[in-house]
Amino acid sequence: xxxxxxxxxxxxxxxxxxxxxxxxxxxxxxxxxxxxxxxxxxxxxxxxxxxxxxxxxxxxxxxxxxxxxxxxxxxxxxxxxxxxxxxxxxxxxxxxxxxxxxxxxxxxxxxxxxxxxxxxxxxxxxxxxxxxxxxxxxxxxxxxxxxxxxxxxxxxxxxxxxxxxxxxxxxxxxxxxxxxxxxxxxxxxxxxxxxxxxxxxxxxxxxxxxxxxxxxxxxxxxxxxxxxxxxxxxxxxxxxxxxxxxxxxxxxxxxxxxxxxxxxxxxxxxxxxxxxxxxxxxxxxxxxxxxxxxxxxxxxxxxxxxxxxxxxxxxxxxxxxxxxxxxxxxxxxxxxxxxxxxxxxxxxxxxxxxxxxxxxxxxxxxxxxxxxxxxxxxxxxxxxxxxxxxxxxxxxxxxxxxxxxxxxxxxxxxxxxxxxxxxxxxxxxxxxxxxxxxxxxxxxxxxxxxxxxxxxxxxxxxxxxxxxxxxxxxxxxxxxxxxxxxxxxxxxxxxxxxxxxxxxxxxxxxxxxxxxxxxxxxxxxxxxxxxxxxxxxxxxxxxxxxxxxxxxxxxxxxxxxxxxxxxxxxxxxxxxxxxxxxxxxxxxxxxxxxxxxxxxxxxxxxxxxxxxxxxxxxxxxxxxxxxxxxxxxxxxxxxxxxxxxxxxxxxxxxxxxxxxxxxxxxx
Amino acid sequence: xxxxxxxxxxxxxxxxxxxxxxxxxxxxxxxxxxxxxxxxxxxxxxxxxxxxxxxxxxxxxxxxxxxxxxxxxxxxxxxxxxxxxxxxxxxxxxxxxxxxxxxxxxxxxxxxxxxxxxxxxxxxxxxxxxxxxxxxxxxxxxxxxxxxxxxxxxxxxxxxxx
Numbered sequence: 001x002x003x004x005x006x007x008x009x010x011x012x013x014x015x016x017x018x019x020x021x022x023x024x025x026x027x028x029x030x031x032x033x034x035x036x037x038x039x040x041x042x043x044x045x046x047x048x049x050x051x052x053x054x055x056x057x058x059x060x061x062x063x064x065x066x067x068x069x070x071x072x073x074x075x076x077x078x079x080x081x082x083x084x085x086x087x088x089x090x091x092x093x094x095x096x097x098x099x100x101x102x103x104x105x106x107x108x109x110x111x112x113x114x115x116x117x118x119x120x121x122x123x124x125x126x127x128x129x130x131x132x133x134x135x136x137x138x139x140x141x142x143x144x145x146x147x148x149x150x151x152x153x154x155x156x157x158x159x160x161x162x163x164x165x166x167x168x169x170x171x172x173x174x175x176x177x178x179x180x181x182x183x184x185x186x187x188x189x190x191x192x193x194x195x196x197x198x199x200x201x202x203x204x205x206x207x208x209x210x211x212x213x214x215x216x217x218x219x220x221x222x223x224x225x226x227x228x229x230x231x232x233x234x235x236x237x238x239x240x241x242x243x244x245x246x247x248x249x250x251x252x253x254x255x256x257x258x259x260x261x262x263x264x265x266x267x268x269x270x271x272x273x274x275x276x277x278x279x280x281x282x283x284x285x286x287x288x289x290x291x292x293x294x295x296x297x298x299x300x301x302x303x304x305x306x307x308x309x310x311x312x313x314x315x316x317x318x319x320x321x322x323x324x325x326x327x328x329x330x331x332x333x334x335x336x337x338x339x340x341x342x343x344x345x346x347x348x349x350x351x352x353x354x355x356x357x358x359x360x361x362x363x364x365x366x367x368x369x370x371x372x373x374x375x376x377x378x379x380x381x382x383x384x385x386x387x388x389x390x391x392x393x394x395x396x397x398x399x400x401x402x403x404x405x406x407x408x409x410x411x412x413x414x415x416x417x418x419x420x421x422x423x424x425x426x427x428x429x430x431x432x433x434x435x436x437x438x439x440x441x442x443x444x445x446x447x448x449x450x451x452x453x454x455x456x457x458x459x460x461x462x463x464x465x466x467x468x469x470x471x472x473x474x475x476x477x478x479x480x481x482x483x484x485x486x487x488x489x490x491x492x493x494x495x496x497x498x499x500x501x502x503x504x505x506x507x508x509x510x511x512x513x514x515x516x517x518x519x520x521x522x523x524x525x526x527x528x529x530x531x532x533x534x535x536x537x538x539x540x541x542x543x544x545x546x547x548x549x550x551x552x553x554x555x556x557x558x559x560x561x562x563x564x565x566x567x568x569x570x571x572x573x574x575x576x577x578x579x580x581x582x583x584x585x586x587x588x589x590x591x592x593x594x595x596x597x598x599x600x601x602x603x604x605x606x607x608x609x610x611x612x613x614x615x616x617x618x619x620x621x622x623x624x625x626x627x628x629x630x631x632x633x634x635x636x637x638x639x640x641x642x643x644x645x646x647x648x649x650x651x652x653x654x655x656x657x658x659x660x661x662x663x664x665x666x667x
Numbered sequence: 668x669x670x671x672x673x674x675x676x677x678x679x680x681x682x683x684x685x686x687x688x689x690x691x692x693x694x695x696x697x698x699x700x701x702x703x704x705x706x707x708x709x710x711x712x713x714x715x716x717x718x719x720x721x722x723x724x725x726x727x728x729x730x731x732x733x734x735x736x737x738x739x740x741x742x743x744x745x746x747x748x749x750x751x752x753x754x755x756x757x758x759x760x761x762x763x764x765x766x767x768x769x770x771x772x773x774x775x776x777x778x779x780x781x782x783x784x785x786x787x788x789x790x791x792x793x794x795x796x797x798x799x800x801x802x803x804x805x806x807x808x809x810x811x812x813x814x815x816x817x818x819x820x821x822x823x824x825x826x827x828x829x
Contacts, residue, residue, distance in 0.1 A: 234760075341670050344680070356681055360688035367692050371700075382703035382800075384721055384771075389699040393691045521737045521756055573760075582760045601757035602733070610737055612757045 003068050006056025007147040013049035013104070014137040016042050020130035024123035025195070036119050039126035040111035046133065047108035054088075054101045057146050061088045067153035070094065070146045076159035076578050078549040086169040087160045092294065092310075093146035095173060099290070100136050102174075102181040106210075107133070110185060117206060124192030125185075132184050135317045143310045159549065159578035168228030176221030176248060180286040182214025183251060186258065187283030190276045191325050194332040199272055204265035207279065209637055211262055214282075215255045216633035222248050223626030234584040234599040236614045238513070238622060241390040246369040247289030253362035254282040257355045259633075264348050268413060270341070271348070273333045274355070280329060284322040285362065291318050292369070346416040350408035357401045364393040402456055402507065405500050406463020410470065424470055428462035446515055453511035460504030464497045495636025499629045506625025509593075512618035523601075525608030533615025535596055536560045540568065542609060550574045552585070555600045555609055559589065566591070571600040571611070593618045701771065705801035707747035709774070716776040722750060723769040723798040731764055743768060743780070745801050754782040761787040767798040 020042035027035025057070075061084050066072040074091045075084055089098040107129045114122050140146070189207045193199040225248070230238040239245065258278040264271045291314045342348040368385040375381050406428060410421045436455030443450060469475070471493065472485040520532040529538040538558045545552050554572040558565070571587035587598040594617040601610030703721040704714060714720065722743055730742035730751075739754045741764075752770055762768060762785065772782035 234757075341673055344673070344676055352677065353680075353684075356684040360684055363685075364688060364692050367696070371696065384701045384703065385696070386699065386701055386771075389695045392695045392699065393688075396691055397688060523737060584760055599757060601737075605733070610757055 002056050002059050002063075003065070003147040003149065006053045006060070007145070009049045009053040009056065010137065010141060010145075010147075013046055013053065013100075014134065014141065016046045016049060017130045017133040017137060020046060021127050021134055023127075025127040028120045028123045028127075028196075033119065036123035039123045040114075043104075043107040043111035043126050043129070046130070047104040050097075050101050050104035054097055057094060057097060058085055058088045060147075061085060064157065065153075066155070066157050067149055067151065068146075069148045069150040072150055072154055072157050074160050075157040076549055077156060078578075079160065079165065080548055082167070082170065083160060083165050087164075089173055090160050090164045090169050091146075093140070093144045096136065096140050096144050096294070097146055098173065099177055099181060100133060100140065102177045103129070103133050103136070103184055106181060106185050110188075114206075120196060121189075121192055121203075121206075124195050125188045128188035128191045128195075129184060132188075132321065135320070139310075139313050139317065143313050156578070159576060162550070162574065162576040162579065162581050162583045163232060165576075166228065166232055168224065168232065172221060172225045172228050175217050175224055179214050179216075179218025179221045179255075180248075180251065180289065182210060182217055183255060183279075183283040183286050185210040186214065186279040187325070190279035191328060193276060194325075194328045197332050197335050199276065199336050201266050201269045204262045204275060207275075208259065208262045208266060211255060211259045211279070211282075212633050212637045215252070215259050216630040216637070218248070218252050218255060219626050219630040219633065222252060223623045223630075227623050231586055231588055231597075232583075234586045234612075236517075236519070236586075236597050236599065236612070236616070238619070241368075241387045243369050244289075244293050246365050246390075247285075247292045250362045250365050250369075251282050251285040251289060253358045253365070254278055254285050257358040257362075258282050260351045260358075261355050264351050268342065268348055271352070271355075272336050276333070276336070277329060278355070278359075280322075280325045281359075281362075284318075284325070285366075287318050287321060291315060342413070343415040345411070345418050347408060347411040347413050349416070350404060350411050353404060354401060354408065357397055361394050361397045361401075364397065365390065368393070399456070402460055402503060405460050405503065406466065409464070409467040409496055409500075425463055425466060428459055428466045431462055432456070432459035443516070450511055450515035453507065453515070457504045457507035457511060460507065461501045464500035464504070468493065468497050490639050492636045492639040495632045495634075495639065498632030498635060500632075502625045502627075502629030502632060504625070505621050505628055509618050509621030509623075509625060513616050513622065517614055517616045517619075520613045521610070522613075523604050523608055523610045528608070530611075530613065532596070532613040533594075533617070534561050535566070535615060537569075537598065537611075537613055539609070539611075542603075545572070547574070549578060550576045553600075553603075555587075555598075555611070557587070557598060559596065561591075569596060569598050571598045573600055590620060593620045593624075595619050703769075705745045705747075705804070706743055706750045707745050707801075707804070709750060710748035714774055716774050718774050719772070720774055720780075721769055721771045722752070722780055722782070723767070723801055724750075725798070725802070726762065726764050726766055726768050728764045743770065745804075751779045752782050753779060754785055756783075756785070758785060759787040763787075769798060 020039060023035050023042070024039035027033070027038070060068045060071050061075055062081070064071065064075060064077040064084065066075075070091060070093050071087075074094075075087045079087070088094045107126065110117075110122070110125060110129065114125075117125070186207050189203065189210070193203055222245075225245070226238050229240065230236070258275065261271050261275045261278055265275045291311075294310060294314055368389050372383050372385055375383060406425055407418075407421055410424060411418070432455045435458040436451040439454045440451035468486065468489065471489060472482045474482045474486075477485075518533045520530055522530050524530055524539050526539050526541060529536055531537070536559070538560070540556045540558050542553060542555050545554055552572040552574040554570050556568050556570050558568055560566060567589070569587040569589045572585045574583045574585055575581070576583065584599055584601075587600075589596045594615065597614040597616060599612045601612060603609050701719050701721055703723060704712075706722070706724050708714075709720075709722070724743040724745040727742040727744040727749060730740075732740045734740070737755055737757070739756075739758060740751065741754075742749050742751050744750075752772075754770065754772075766787065769786045770780065770782035771784045771786075772780055774780055
């Protein structure tokens with residue numbers, strides 16, 4: 001019964017979404033307040049039905065109901081409970097349902113907390129949001145129904161892909177989808193404004209919290225995906241320029257540009273047309289990402305068993321939404337009134353430069369990701385555009401972004417004083433040069449780019465602190481006054497500081513990891529040792545173990561640093577019995593901000609095992625930096641100025657929790 | 668400055684940045700792309716040694732030699748031709764004889780291939796798309812039902828899985 005209830009709830013949700021797509025817009029057209037008021041109620045009902053459907057799927061997984069095809073293909077009765085729950089979205093059908101669930105929750109949040117929005121705008125926003133929901137619900141119901149039954153029901157499931165049997169599956173996809181789908185709200189606002197043909201600074205104030213929230217989720221989602229790949233795939237790499245990673249990076253660039261241009265629009269009533277375009281682009285790129293991942297046109301970690309019909313369907317959704325919104329944009333954008341003017345050297349100017357470079361980066365990633373597909377369709381040649389391309393283009397475009405970053409917040413609106421700002425950044429710049437020189441001296445013969453990279457990172461971090469210090473008048477006024485001023489600064493100022501410093505922290509990690517990692521690939525026997533970085537590893541023992549749905553062979557290493565015992569690290573080879581599929585569990589120990597990473601290879605003919613060991617200095621800063629960035633975004637979101645009309649995270653969290661908490665207990 | 672001249676300046680700056688970006692992209696594309704080749708294509712087209720390639724096919728049965736924990740030799744075949752591969756490193760978990768593999772590296776003067784990375788599948792049901800197509804060309808592939816490519820060459824696969 002539970003799967004049928006879920007299926008029925010999906011159909012009801014589709015019906016509700018169809019109404020929500022039509023009635024509020026009609027109300028807005030005919031100035032019928034009653035019809036416009038229907039929108040929020042429908043949005044909440046939609047979220048309710050989708051939550052019910054999602055809860056039904058999770059319940060089927062928790063109960064290991066193998067009469068449901070989807071559960072049979074992706075679950076196993078011996079899996080730990082947490083993985084049974086996460087398996088619900090560790091497959092194509094379930095992950096699309098999660099996508100629509102997030103869409104429904106965002107829609108309900110607009111309905112519930114958007115009480116200060118003008119009625120017409122709110123009605124149009126909800127209708128646009130519903131049209132996205134209709135498209136994806138049709139996709140699920142027609143091509144990817146997770147509730148299909150299987151008869152006769154098999155006694156045991158085929159197990160979840162072992163690579164996905166990890167806590168990462170509980171964290172990475174939901175966060176990433178909160179980011180991807182969060183941009184559907186900014187998209188809905190943009191299209192709603194174009195439908196009305198009216199847009200002003202207030203629009204930017206309503207849109208910015210949603211853009212910030214989506215951006216913060218996307219930032220953490222990408223970072224967690226990167227860390228997951230790093231420890232799970234056992235190659236020690238944290239970014240592969242895999243098409244699917246690129247698919248998440250493109251909306252991130254566009255979203256980053258959007259949160260900056262929305263500031264200009266809100267404060268100065270300028271860049272309106274551009275901001276609307278970015279809002280459309282950010283979500284279009286999210287849709288493109290969904291298409292690339294879900295259609296199976298690409299070879300990647302995320303490609304599940306694929307079906308061409310699905311690819312065509314998503315492509316149609318993609319064409320309809322991107323084409324439709326850009327068409328509307330072309331039609332209506334000339335009608336939008338132009339806003340305030342500004343000198344090239346001004347905070348607006350700096351933000352325009354930021355926007356140009358970020359969109360250029362998104363475009364570079366776009367070309368590199370899609371060029372192989374286009375070329376194959378054109379003449380059948382199969383090529384790969386690999387890391388060298390992306391490192392070169394994105395790397396070079398990011399250098400000016402990072403260098404200009406500390407200048408932006410210090411420049412005045414309208415007309416800035418570049419010499420004055422440079423003077424105020426002298427201390428930060430001087431210290432950054434010193435840091436670079438120290439690195440150049442210390443590494444003696446290391447990569448030439450490392451000192452520059454470290455200097456740049458130091459400049460960004462110190463520069464963002466300089467902004468706060470300047471605003472407080474630190475060093476110019478008595479300490480007590482400066483302290484009072486610091487406490488009086490809006491949270492958005494701290495948000496900016498943290499987000500920018502986060503970039504610097506991330507950059508420190510990237511430079512250190514790429515420049516000074518050491519790698520050792522060697523075959524060793526029990527009792528033998530090897531060294532990597534400052535650490536000596538000794539293979540203490542190789543022992544078999546048994547897990548709930550796997551057997552594994554674990555290699556335990558003793559770590560010593562200059563003769564001092566530093567504990568042990570364990571890497572293992574797991575064999576998942578249901579699929580007869582082996583995985584490697586890398587052993588990771590964190591020392592300071594660096595990590596010792598050991599990955600076990602095959603057992604050797606003459607006894608002993610092959611191992612791959614890395615010492616990666618400061619590597620954790622890469623992900624910590626991203627978390628700091630996202631925290632900056634959240635802090636900015638909690639600013640008083642934006643709290644009005646902003647989503648209330650506590651309430652949203654309660655909504656999201658309601659879904660997995662509902663299912664009936666297992667028998 | 669008038670509104671018009673400011674806008675002109677803004678637009679020329681934008682075009683400048685986009686032009687630089689386009690230049691970077693084109694320069695990098697001409698320099699860094701790597702072609703995918705099957706063993707038959709390498710045999711037929713006389714690819715010059717020193718070229719960076721992605722080589723894909725099946726690991727030929729009985730050819731995997733592990734000298735010690737890290738030096739590996741194996742032969743990649745697509746049924747039409749064979750290419751011997753040398754690799755230093757830890758092989759991926761799903762690397763097995765008779766199964767699909769993609770190796771990236773450089774073709775040597777003696778016709779062998781020195782790989783610096785070896786990719787196998789992430790899932791036992793899943794075969795790299797390029798390998799599937801290379802095998803299809805050599806008639807070594809049977810299309811499964813339901814549109815999804817069924818890896819007929821893989822043992823231990825149930826038909827209901829896709």
